[in-house]
Amino acid sequence: MARRFSVTSQPGFVFLAMLTFFLLYLPVATLVFYSFNAGVSVAIWEGFSLRWYHTAMANEAVQEAALRSAFIAFIAAIIATISATMAAIATTRTPEYPGLTFKYAFINQPLMVPEIVTAVALLIVFSRIKIWTDYSGLGYLIAAHTAFCIPFAYLPIRARLESMDLTLERAAADLYATPFQAFRRITLPLLWPGIIAGFMLAFVTSLDDVVITEFVKSGGQETLPTYMLGQLRRSVTPEINAISTIFLGISVLFVTIFFLISRKKN
Amino acid sequence: MSDAKTAENPSKSANSRKIAVDVQGASKIFGTGADRVAALDNVSVTIAENEFFTLLGPSGCGKTTLLRLIAGFEQPTAGQILLEGQDISSLPPYARPVNTVFQNYALFPHMTVAGNIAFGLEMLGKPKAEIKQTVAAMLKLVRMEDLANRKTSQISGGQQQRVALARALAPRPKVLLLDEPLSALDLKLRKEMQIELKRLQHETGITFIFVTHDQEEALTMSDRIAVMSKGKILQVGSPREIYDHPAERFVANFIGETNFLEGERTKKGVKLANGVELAVSLPEGLAGKSQVTIVIRPEHARLTARAKTGLPGILRHVVFFGTDTHYHVDLDACGEFIVREQNNRGAAPAFKAGDKVSIAIGENAAQMLRD
Incomplete structure (x- = not known):
């Protein structure tokens, strides 16, 4: 028998793989490294210190922006997850009909439309609404974040629904469960991992959005990413590295939870 | 309509009992235009209370579709389904006092x-104490008391099968539908569960409608069998009736092995191509054809030395099967015929390949086919 082609046994494979990983993670590693710098430079090492972490934590503007980010992400992810769950059930539990594929495309539209286009569009629409209603609170940011979070919540939930054994719902109906009871007792409990995964993904996506937030936010509505962007325009100290590192930690945590949950079968 | 005729041919035992399920001219058509497929074509059948009734046929014959119509997962395109005299055709599955054991068990x-x-029981809103009591009784019935608190993923396939049965029996349905429930089990477990199912049906007194493509399963377990093909019921009867008196070629072929002989219809019976005339039993709904086919089971014939009576031929092969021996005979002018004889301890076969032999046909052994 001929040996099957194996990419891992090709000459130079290990070298190339190592190089790729190195290039991928070098910038992030550098950023994390200098967050522990005792000096004021982001390029000259002057010894280990947690100084910039203390500074960042004590910085009221950072605290405020971080809390605002978390608040927006939490509310937007919840609304997006609920909408996505309903959309996923509607698109997987109805018999196929012409136009269903279009609906998938419509739900996933934010993944395809360039973010800058959505941002500009929202800026124009929201400024009009602001004039009409005189309201300039966080609602605009929450609405915008909800909109682009929906596909991120939708995809894992839909995947979960599609892999679910349909005879389970049928068996529930056979055992006298009304459609609502079958949903509450069978579909929903089995769907939870998908819903939680969808929420995590939506939350992280909202948390690190810059472009749309930058366009939509009113004065005094800095989120953590837009605050960091603003800081970079002025002076750069390892404080920004420290904030980034914390941010990175939170994102990694969420994405890890997402993977663990979505990998769990049944 | 030939379907209606076979359906109204119940065995004596079914006649005296109350009717549990009455399917009246049910059709189910999938697709439209050129893709139109009749999964079920004007089927009528009555199933008596406390009967073990089997729908037997190859895949795609419509047996599962009929089961789904009774369960309520599909709506009939035409016709009605009556449960104890009440039309349930338009009721959703959760409003029908009918439970299903699914092929893949579908345990939660x-x-x-x-x-x-x-x-x-919870969905029916039974009181807690009653639910507890019934669950305990069901666990005992299927001999699963020790595993009550296990997750369903932590038990074996045979145990899952028992849980599926207990779950479907717990609400005491009027009818239990079983959709090829044994097909996922290995042979030994399948045999055990066959006996178990008969015991459960006997102890609970519930009407069982059992779907299978396995003819042996159907013959050993059923009170009556409906043989289905291409969306129609071809014949309904007790296992013995179906086996001994198949009405159509498909039924004769699908169940057991059989010999087909062509002949011409006479007053006494059938005259074969070799001139021999046989007395035959007639099927229901026989058309007035002159050219007919008869069937004879291999074990209903006997091999003799060349004689004046019987069908003459030459023995071609002798095949030893352990419990019995098959003799393949080339009949004069009538094609191949297989005779099966039980092996007696120590007795060597009386004939060898090449012998001139005759085949003696037992009384009532020949059955004429309708088609």
Whole structure:
């Protein structure tokens, strides 16, 4: 028998793989490294210190922006997850009909439309609404974040629904469960991992959005990413590295939870 | 309509009992235009209370579709389904006092064994104490008391099968539908479960409608069998009736082995191409054809030395099967014929390949086919 082609046994494979990983993670590693710098430079090492972490934590503007980010992400992810769950059930539990594929495309539209286009569009629409209603609170940011979070919540939930054994719902109906009871007792409990995964993904996506937030936010509505962007325009100290590192930690945590949950079968 | 005729030919035992399920001219058509497929074509059948009734046929014959119509997962395109005299055709599955054992069991993976069995009772809004009592009784009935608190993923296939049965029986349905429930089990377990199913049906007194493509399963377990093909019921009868008196070629072919002989219809019976005339039993709804086919089971014939009576031929092969021996005979002018004889201890076969032999046909052994 001929040996099957194996990419891992090709000459130079290990070298190339190592190089790729190195290039991928070098910038992030550098950023994390200098967050522990005792000096004021982001390029000259002057010894280990947690100084910039203390500074960042004590910085009221950072605290405020971080809390605002978390608040927006939490509310937007919840609304997006609920909408996505309903959309996923509607698109997987109805018999196929012409136009269903279009609906998938419509739900996933934010993944395809360039973010800058959505941002500009929202800026124009929201400024009009602001004039009409005189309201300039966080609602605009929450609405915008909800909109682009929906596909991120939708995809894992839909995947979960599609892999679910349909005879389970049928068996529930056979055992006298009304459609609502079958949903509450069978579909929903089995769907939870998908819903939680969808929420995590939506939350992280909202948390690190810059472009749309930058366009939509009113004065005094800095989120953590837009605050960091603003800081970079002025002076750069390892404080920004420290904030980034914390941010990175939170994102990694969420994405890890997402993977663990979505990998769990049944 | 030939379907109606076979359907109204119940065995004596079914006649005296109350009717549990009455399917009246049910059709189910999938697709439209050129893709139109009749999964079920104007089927009528009555199933008596406390009967073990089997729908037997190859895949795609419509047996599962009929089961789904009774369960309520599909709506009939035409016709009615009556449960104890009431039309249930338009009721959703959760409003029908009918439960199903699914082919893949469909146990709820996030619930325990006991939780699965309690589900139907909870949905019916039974009091807690009663649910507890019934679940305990069901666990005992299927001999699963020790595993009540296990998750369904932690038990074996045979045990899952028992839980599926207990879950479907717990609400005491009027009819239990079983959709090829044994097909996922290995041979030994399947044999055990066949006996188990008969015991459960006997102890609960519930009407069982059993779907299978396995003819042996159908013959050993059923009170009556409906043989289905291409969306129609071809014949309904007791296992013995179906086996001994198949009405159509498909039925004769699908169940057991058989010999087909062509001949011409006479007053006494059938005259074969070799001139021999045989007395035959006639099927229901026989058309007035002159050219007919008869069937004779291999074990209903006997091999003799060349004689004046019987069908003459030459023995071609002798095949030893352990419990019995098959003799393949080339008949004069009538094609091949297989005779099966039980092996007696120590006795060598009386004939060898090449011998001139005759085949003696037993009384009532020949059955004429309708088609």
